[in-house]
Amino acid sequence: MIVCTGLAFRTLAIRELTVPPGHTCVIGPNGSGKSTLLSLFAGIETPESGQITIDGEAPRRTDVGWVGEFPEDNLIFRTVQDEIASALRFHHLPDCELEPRIVMALREIDREDLRDARCRELSGGEKALIALAAAIALRPSVIILDEIDSHLDRATAEHVQRILPSFSCTHILQSTQNMDTAAQADNLIYLEEGTVRYFGPPEEIFPALEDTPFYPTLWRFARCNSSLKR
Amino acid sequence: MQLVLEEVILSRKNWSLRAHGTFTEGIHLITGRVGSGKSSLALALAGLLEPSSGSIVLQGIHRHTLSMQFPEYHTTGHLVREEIRSWGLEPERICMEAGLQGRERERSFALSRGELKRLHMSCILAGTRDLLILDEPFSTLDPEWKHRLCRKISSHHPPLTLIFTHEQAVLPRVDYLWEIREGSLHALGKVPEAILSWKGAPRYIEEAVRRGALPDNITIEDTEEALCRMED
Numbered sequence: 001m002i003v004c005t006g007l008a009f010r011t012l013a014i015r016e017l018t019v020p021p022g023h024t025c026v027i028g029p030n031g032s033g034k035s036t037l038l039s040l041f042a043g044i045e046t047p048e049s050g051q052i053t054i055d056g057e058a059p060r061r062t063d064v065g066w067v068g069e070f071p072e073d074n075l076i077f078r079t080v081q082d083e084i085a086s087a088l089r090f091h092h093l094p095d096c097e098l099e100p101r102i103v104m105a106l107r108e109i110d111r112e113d114l115r116d117a118r119c120r121e122l123s124g125g126e127k128a129l130i131a132l133a134a135a136i137a138l139r140p141s142v143i144i145l146d147e148i149d150s151h152l153d154r155a156t157a158e159h160v161q162r163i164l165p166s167f168s169c170t171h172i173l174q175s176t177q178n179m180d181t182a183a184q185a186d187n188l189i190y191l192e193e194g195t196v197r198y199f200g201p202p203e204e205i206f207p208a209l210e211d212t213p214f215y216p217t218l219w220r221f222a223r224c225n226s227s228l229k230r
Numbered sequence: 231m232q233l234v235l236e237e238v239i240l241s242r243k244n245w246s247l248r249a250h251g252t253f254t255e256g257i258h259l260i261t262g263r264v265g266s267g268k269s270s271l272a273l274a275l276a277g278l279l280e281p282s283s284g285s286i287v288l289q290g291i292h293r294h295t296l297s298m299q300f301p302e303y304h305t306t307g308h309l310v311r312e313e314i315r316s317w318g319l320e321p322e323r324i325c326m327e328a329g330l331q332g333r334e335r336e337r338s339f340a341l342s343r344g345e346l347k348r349l350h351m352s353c354i355l356a357g358t359r360d361l362l363i364l365d366e367p368f369s370t371l372d373p374e375w376k377h378r379l380c381r382k383i384s385s386h387h388p389p390l391t392l393i394f395t396h397e398q399a400v401l402p403r404v405d406y407l408w409e410i411r412e413g414s415l416h417a418l419g420k421v422p423e424a425i426l427s428w429k430g431a432p433r434y435i436e437e438a439v440r441r442g443a444l445p446d447n448i449t450i451e452d453t454e455e456a457l458c459r460m461e462d
Contacts, residue, residue, distance in 0.1 A: 029372045030344025069343050069370070070302070121242065124299050124366075125264030125396070147343075150369045153263045153396035154430060177344075177372055178399045180433065213373035217399060217434045217450055221457060 002041065002171060006050035011194040012036050014050075019171070019199075022186035023164065026175040027214065032191040034175040035069055035146050041173055042066045042144045054142060055170060062142055065135030065169075067128060069146040074131035075119040080106075083119055083130055087138045105133035108163055125151045132160065136167055143167060145174040149181055157181070179206075179216040190214075231255055231290035231360055231389050233275065235415075238284035240270050246282075247271060249415035257383070257391045257402065259448070261430045262410030268394040269299055271415065272365040275392065291390065294361035299369060301350040305338050310349065313338045317353040328352040329375070344370045355382055361390045368397040376400035380449070398432040403447045422446055 002019040012033040026034045039045045040052055043059030044066070054062045065087075068074050077083040084102045093101075106112045109129045114122070122130065128151040135143060143164070149157040161181060164172050176182050188205045190198035198205045202216075209215050233253040240247045247267035262268050273279035275286060276296035288294065298304060307313030311321035311334035321334045328348040330341070341349065347370045354362070367383075368376045380402035383391065393404070407424040409416050418424035422444055425435060434453050438445055443456040 030348065030370070030375060031342040035342060070300070072300070123265045123267075123269060129264065147370060150366075151264075153261070153266075154398050154432060156264045157398070177370065177376070179373060180399065213377050213400070218437065220450070221434060221437065221454060 001055065002173075003053050004050065007040070007047050007052065008049045009040060009045060009047045010036055012040070013194050014196055017189070017196055017199065019173075019187065019189070021170045023172045023174070023184075024187045024189060025182040025185035026173065026189045026191065027177075027179070027182050028189075028191035028197075033194045034191055036194075037189070037191065038144050038146050038173060038175055041142070063138060063140040065138060065140040065143040067131040067135050067145045067148050069150075069175075071124045071127035071131065071151055074134075075122075075127055078118060078120075080114050080117045080119060080122075080130050080133075084134045084137050087134055091138060101137045105137040108136060108166075109133050110159055125153065125156065128152065129156070129160075139168070141169050142171045142173070143169050145172070147175050147177065149176050149178055179214055180218050183216040183219065233291065233361065233390060233392075234287040234289060235275075236285045236287065238274065238286060239282045240267060240274055240279065241282045247410065247413055247415065250284075251408075251415065251417045253390060253392060253406075255389045256405030257387055257393065258406045258408060259401070259404040260392060260394045260408040260410065260415070261396060261428075263430070264396070266410040268396075268410060269365050271410070272296060272298075272363050272392070272394045276363050288361070291360040293359045294363070295354065295357065295359055296363040297350065297354045297365060297367060299366040301343070301346045301370075302339070304350050305346065307338055310334050310336050310338055310341070313349065314353060317356070319353060319356050324349070324352050324356060327356070344372060344375070347371055348375055351379055351382075355386060359388045361392070362388045363392045363394070365394045366396070367393060368395060368400060373400060396430075400450065401432065401448045403449055403452070407448075421448060 004014050004017040007014040028034055042064045052059055075083050077086055081102055084105050085098045088098055088101055106115055109132055111129055128148050182188055183202045188202055189196055190205055206215055235249045235251055238249040274281055305313055307316045314321040314324045325331055325334055377400055383402045404421055406420055407418040407428055409418055418427050438453045438457050443460040445452040445456040
């Protein structure tokens with residue numbers, strides 16, 4: 001469980017929030033605090049007041065695989081191989097373990113062709129994918145993705161969504177502006193002006209957003225068809 | 231007014247893109263997979279990347295600009311009002327357009343990324359140009375602002391507007407579709423007929439076509455209407 005109590009940080013104010021294990025999507029308008037909340041879950045920021053625990057530990061004592069919203073900021077090494085190996089080296093894994101983990105991570109994202117590429121030559125979407133490969137190579141217990149799909153084409157974004165459940169991590173936390181993607185999560189956190197307006201499974205949350213642009217497109221079409229059939 | 235690509239080749243180490251065709255007046259949507267070369271082609275069309283061979287000819291186009299994928303690449307003003315003034319625009323009006331009323335004195339990079347994108351798109355769409363090249367204009371915008379941007383593009387677009395995107399949820403009405411695949415730019419033709427040969431279409435369009443409906447255009451509303459029409 002991720003438990004937030006009396007959380008305050010910048011514009012974010014969350015009194016109580018308990019997120020069960022599984023895939024949770026964070027949605028909401030621009031500026032509502034999605035990236036801020038994810039950076040707190042990742043331990044990149046620490047709250048001004050209040051507390052966050054992930055399965056009883058502080059975020060900074062948890063292995064987190066993080067893909068930030070700025071693709072340029074995710075990559076700091078010259079080559080793709082060094083980038084993916086970086087998290088493993090920081091955790092002092094022996095050299096003999098690096099190669100298979102790099103190969104596995106690139107295979108997971110279906111981009112083994114990028115193995116010898118230089119990071120600065122990658123497109124925006126490829127940078128996001130390599131950041132994901134670096135995040136999963138460590139086999140973290142928590143994966144946090146901040147709008148990774150905004151950098152990806154449909155086929156690639158769908159591939160990422162397909163492979164996410166195969167990682168043996170306790171929590172996948174993901175912000176997205178694609179409500180059809182959010183509809184596939186176990187739970188949603190809908191943020192508005194720094195507070196949690198809704199929390200729960202998609203089938204409970206989206207009906208409250210039916211008359212807004214935050215309602216999933218494919219659900220809208222299903223609704224159209226069923227009303228016509230009646 | 232048109233933009234002509236004559237046997238253009240863009241290349242680097244293990245990658246190349248071939249582009250041949252003419253962008254005539256209207257709104258063109260260009261899609262492609264990650265790393266297919268959308269941003270490289272956008273840069274080349276804006277004159278910021280030299281093709282390895284071939285030529286790009288701007289006919290009757292005197293004023294043009296490129297909006298890059300990441301709004302932070304454009305941001306030069308420390309404060310929001312300075313950023314807006316750097317475009318020669320009036321801060322209060324643009325802040326109103328971008329839903330950032332009263333935030334003129336905030337630091338540009340203190341805005342969320344979506345807010346920065348809104349600010350940038352409001353600045354770029356306030357200008358008068360013959361050719362506007364938009365690289366991923368919808369990226370990081372929330373669904374409501376994506377819809378607003380679509381309406382803005384439809385009502386205020388320059389004579390020749392090129393939109394490079396992999397957006398899957400909210401798209402504007404367009405005149406022509408193009409797709410980059412297998413290293414080449416393909417002209418799919420005029421909408422709606424072009425929709426049928428669009429391999430990277432969003433799921434909602436693919437689903438409508440699968441059910442036998444051909445939308446008049448590529449927006450959610452057009453697609454929904456086509457589905458409803460089919461059921462009638």
